[in-house]
Amino acid sequence: MSRAFNFCAGPATLPEPVLKQARDEMLDWRGTGMSVMEMSHRSDEFVAIAETAEKDLRELAGISDDYAVLFMQGGASSQFSTIPLNLLGDKTSADYVNTGIWSKKAIAEAKRYGDVNVVASSEDSGFTTVPEQATWNTNADAAYLHYTPNETIGGLEFDFTPDSGDVPLVADMSSTMLSRPVDVSRYGLIYAGAQKNIGPSGLVVVIIRKDLLGKARKETPTMMNYQVIADNGSMYNTPATYSWYLAGLVFKWLKEQxxxxxxxxxxxxxxxxxxxxxxxxxxxxxxxxxxxxxxxxxxxxxxxxxxxxxxxxxxxxxxxxxxxxxxxxxxxxxxxxxxxxxxxxxxxxxxxxxxxxxxx
Amino acid sequence: MSRAFNFCAGPATLPEPVLKQARDEMLDWRGTGMSVMEMSHRSDEFVAIAETAEKDLRELAGISDDYAVLFMQGGASSQFSTIPLNLLGDKTSADYVNTGIWSKKAIAEAKRYGDVNVVASSEDSGFTTVPEQATWNTNADAAYLHYTPNETIGGLEFDFTPDSGDVPLVADMSSTMLSRPVDVSRYGLIYAGAQKNIGPSGLVVVIIRKDLLGKARKETPTMMNYQVIADNGSMYNTPATYSWYLAGLVFKWLKEQxxxxxxxxxxxxxxxxxxxxxxxxxxxxxxxxxxxxxxxxxxxxxxxxxxxxxxxxxxxxxxxxxxxxxxxxxxxxxxxxxxxxxxxxxxxxxxxxxxxxxxx
The missing domain is CATH 3.90.1150.10 (Aspartate Aminotransferase, domain 1)
Structure with missing residues (x-):
């Protein structure tokens, strides 16, 4: 058939012009004689692709230099462990809001690394609402406050940005990222699996305030250590180069829109x-x-x-x-x-x- | 230019027929109206792509049902932590052979999780040789014996398969995988970053003997737990679907060769x-x-x-x-x-x- 309308929750439909460009560049990227997926990640060509993607993302999302932008592997699910392993630091607990299946997954994984304080839950309603922030039982000494602005399975979305005071606010924006303006400066860390609004699966974008780097627990796998990934420009190992390239094409398309x-x-x-x-x-x-x-x-x-x-x-x-x-x-x-x-x-x-x- | 001869160590050149097929299927995979990268990983279409890839890999590499085949994310570098986190079990140490830069990286990461016994090293020679096995100082009570059959940077390769007795043999076959016949039954675990002989970066194939599953340390991130990944057919989370598809095309091409x-x-x-x-x-x-x-x-x-x-x-x-x-x-x-x-x-x-x- 011709192109369908694909309502999949992720991996999701991609802009047709992006796919066409990827198709046209598949065997020979701009006269190099190579596909992007065949390029050394350390080559001038790929480094330029990677840097342009980051620059465009920073411009689109309004990300200041106070934040590092990381292009990691493993999807949002890997971040469920990466976040506590990196952000708990010398704190003993973190705050989580429970608004659905993805919140619960993040909570379950975080419990393996520290005390989780579920500050509010809408489970009693069948996750049909978001608890008003005035009712949240937050802890001023929490390492961070985690929430899921959009629950992709339940179709439930916050219409406000929580006020977390001095506690870093952490958000799983897998399905929210780039879908509308977001004030990044309100957040300590934003993460987004690519396969909704960014590109193909296998890539996760992490936006982290730089003062939160460098607090990884000693047992943190090196590939999950934000400081290491940031210090190496997301090339501590070979990154998911083709996905990164496609994300860059999506960012260009978004700018054009x-x-x-x-x-x-x-x-x-x-x-x-x-x-x-x-x-x-x-x-x-x-x-x-x-x-x-x-x-x-x-x-x-x-x-x-x-x-x-x-x-x-x-x-x-x-x-x-x-x-x-x-x-x-x-x-x-x-x-x-x-x-x-x-x-x-x-x-x-x-x-x-x-x-x-x-x-x- | 037309297609070049690309001698990159990885991401490496891919077979031209594979790239052509990927190009031709980019906007519409076999009349579905979708690119493979837009498909739900749980759709019949993608599940068939994934299962066919695994079947072809099993046939090509001669992998018996005693082994699970995992399509994971994060590359071989993530496996440097994943292996000790999963295989140390109640043992206190693992044996490693040091034959170059990649061996050293694996050793450094393993040391963070247990005692590493470097059973042999050719560092004194500038990594120009492989130590004869008769000289190795192996430990019969080691959790496993790890080696790097091919050092991609040094260009040094084992011309023999080590005899590890009852200790599971673990090999980083990132650049060896599928390049020649290998007797998988000699190994406890084989892993291979895709970007050499399999497909694009962002994917790592793990072949693990099933009796080695289920021994993950409790702090192991769920996304690094072999048992969880195996139980979920490598779909505990959204896998790197497009890379998996391309790997499948490479496997088909290999069969044709x-x-x-x-x-x-x-x-x-x-x-x-x-x-x-x-x-x-x-x-x-x-x-x-x-x-x-x-x-x-x-x-x-x-x-x-x-x-x-x-x-x-x-x-x-x-x-x-x-x-x-x-x-x-x-x-x-x-x-x-x-x-x-x-x-x-x-x-x-x-x-x-x-x-x-x-x-x-």
């Missing part, structure tokens, strides 16, 4: 349109408290679960792919990251309208 | 031809004891180091790329992995002949 402010407006509009449709149509439902609905991941259910397979089959036939909800929650989920064009959301709504009319 | 036996014959011939030329020409030299010369990485020096830059410039102009030796040793290095055609070695020898005639 007008940057994160423009993306934020488009993303808000895409999400708003889909939620408005769901709310207005009795056949579909989304359980999340409206103000905390995710702009990136829109879960929804049909009036009758017995129609799920038919819904998915019809969607597939129209090139609307990967709408099945995560196995842990069921139903449907439309992930509408940066690279999902508004036309994809329109096509989905069109299909949902027709399906509800015929089968509702 | 006749498998590792055929590759071994070609690789032996390529290396032999180059070393014979170097030995026969007074202008060039290789310092390694002949029986331990690497088939994969051929370092050589010119009679006059002052000519190095001119040599490299002339090579570049002919499309013979990345011949500069590693910064730690200087001189030249030609890496001639599986994907380097014999014609590349012939072109290099032709150039070396002419350069020596003109400047020697």
């Amino acid at each position: 007008g940057g994160v402010k423009a993306m934020g407006e488009i993303n808000y509009r895409k999400a708003r349109k889909l939620y408005d449709f769901i709310d207005a149509n009795d056949f579909y439902a989304n359980p999340i408290e409206p103000r905390f609905r995710s702009w990136m991941n829109v879960p929804f259910t049909l009036a009758d679960d017995a129609l799920n397979d038919e819904f998915l089959k019809g969607a597939d036939a129209r090139g609307l792919l990967n709408l099945k909800g995560h196995r842990s929650v069921g139903g449907m989920r439309a992930s509408i990251y940066n690279a999902m064009p508004e036309a994809g959301v329109d096509a989905l709504i069109q299909y949902m309208t027709e399906f509800a009319k015929e089968r509702g | 006749g498998g590792v036996k055929a590759m071994g014959e070609i690789n032996y011939r390529k290396a032999r031809k180059l070393y014979d030329f170097i030995d026969a020409n007074d202008f060039y030299a290789n310092p390694i004891e002949p029986r331990f010369r690497s088939w994969m990485n051929v370092p050589f020096t010119l009679a006059d180091d002052a000519l190095n830059d001119e040599f490299l410039k002339g090579a570049d102009a002919r499309g013979l790329l990345n011949l500069k030796g590693h910064r730690s040793v200087g001189g030249m290095r030609a890496s001639i992995y599986n994907a380097m055609p014999e014609a590349g070695v012939d072109a290099l020898i032709q150039y070396m002949t002419e350069f020596a005639k003109e400047r020697g």
Whole structure:
């Protein structure tokens, strides 16, 4: 078929111009006679690709020189251990907010390295809301405060940046990164698995305030030591060069789209349109408290679960792919990251309208 | 330019048919309307890609069901910590052989987790030889015996498989993997960074005897726990899907070439031809004891180091790329992995002949 609209939560759809450029440069990058994936990571060509990617990311996300930007391997899941191993330092505990499956994974891993204080949880609500910060039981002596601004499985998203006082704020922005403006200066550390808004899987971007470097526990694997990775420009070992290159192409594309402010407006509009449709149509439902609905991941259910397979089959036939909800929650989920064009959301709504009319 | 002969030690040149297929499938993998890098790692399509790659690798390398095959992230350098964290178990020490820079890196990292017994070292020789096994000071109670069959920087290679008795034998086969037949049953664990003979960087293949699973130390990051990775089919988190796909294409290509036996014959011939030329020409030299010369990485020096830059410039102009030796040793290095055609070695020898005639 021609290019489909792919609503996968990650690995996610990528901008078509990025894929076309990657295709055209596959056998011979700009007259070098090599693919980027065949280049020495220490070559002038690749170092330029890597540095340009970092520069563009800094510009897009507004990252000051007070922060190191690391291009690491292992995805966000590796960061669940890397963070406590590096940031606990001589503190004994860290604060975590529990708003869903990814929060819980981060919490479980952190507990293996220190005391975890779950300052708030919306588990009782079925993770349909975010606890108001006034109710959080934070610890002023915590090593850091960790939260998950967007839960990709539940489709729950913070509409505020927590105030962590002097405690470094740490955020898993895997699905939020670059989807709208974020004030990086509010954070001690931001991490993002690439396979949502950045590039292919196998890469994780870490933005860390430089004063938080150098506190790794002695048993920290060297490849997980932020200071070592920062000191070596993310080339302590051979990095995931091709993924880094593709991330750079995505950053260029984002700049051409007008940057994160423009993306934020488009993303808000895409999400708003889909939620408005769901709310207005009795056949579909989304359980999340409206103000905390995710702009990136829109879960929804049909009036009758017995129609799920038919819904998915019809969607597939129209090139609307990967709408099945995560196995842990069921139903449907439309992930509408940066690279999902508004036309994809329109096509989905069109299909949902027709399906509800015929089968509702 | 057209495709060059790229002698980079890694990331290394890839087979041209693999790159062409990747290019042709970039925007739409077999009518799915998606690039492989946009597919859910849990989709039927990607799971089939992943399983086929593992099946082909098992067939190529002769890996029995007694072994798990893991597709992990972080490269061989992450394995330097992952191995002791998983294999030390209730033992207090591990044996390591020191034959060069990569051995030393593995040793340094292992020392952070237990006692390392360096059973033999060829450092006194400048790493130009491999210590005879009869001289090794092995410990029958070691958790494992680690060695580096091929030192990519020094160009030093074992011409024998160590006999480790009942102690599991562990090998960094980053540059040896799939270059010739290997008797996997002699090993407890084999690991290989992909960027030499397998695919792009960011992927590391681990072949582990199943009885060695389940002994991870409690502080082991979950993403480094072999048992967890094995139990989840290397999908505990989102794996490096695109690299895994490319590895699968390389495996298919290897099968078409006749498998590792055929590759071994070609690789032996390529290396032999180059070393014979170097030995026969007074202008060039290789310092390694002949029986331990690497088939994969051929370092050589010119009679006059002052000519190095001119040599490299002339090579570049002919499309013979990345011949500069590693910064730690200087001189030249030609890496001639599986994907380097014999014609590349012939072109290099032709150039070396002419350069020596003109400047020697």
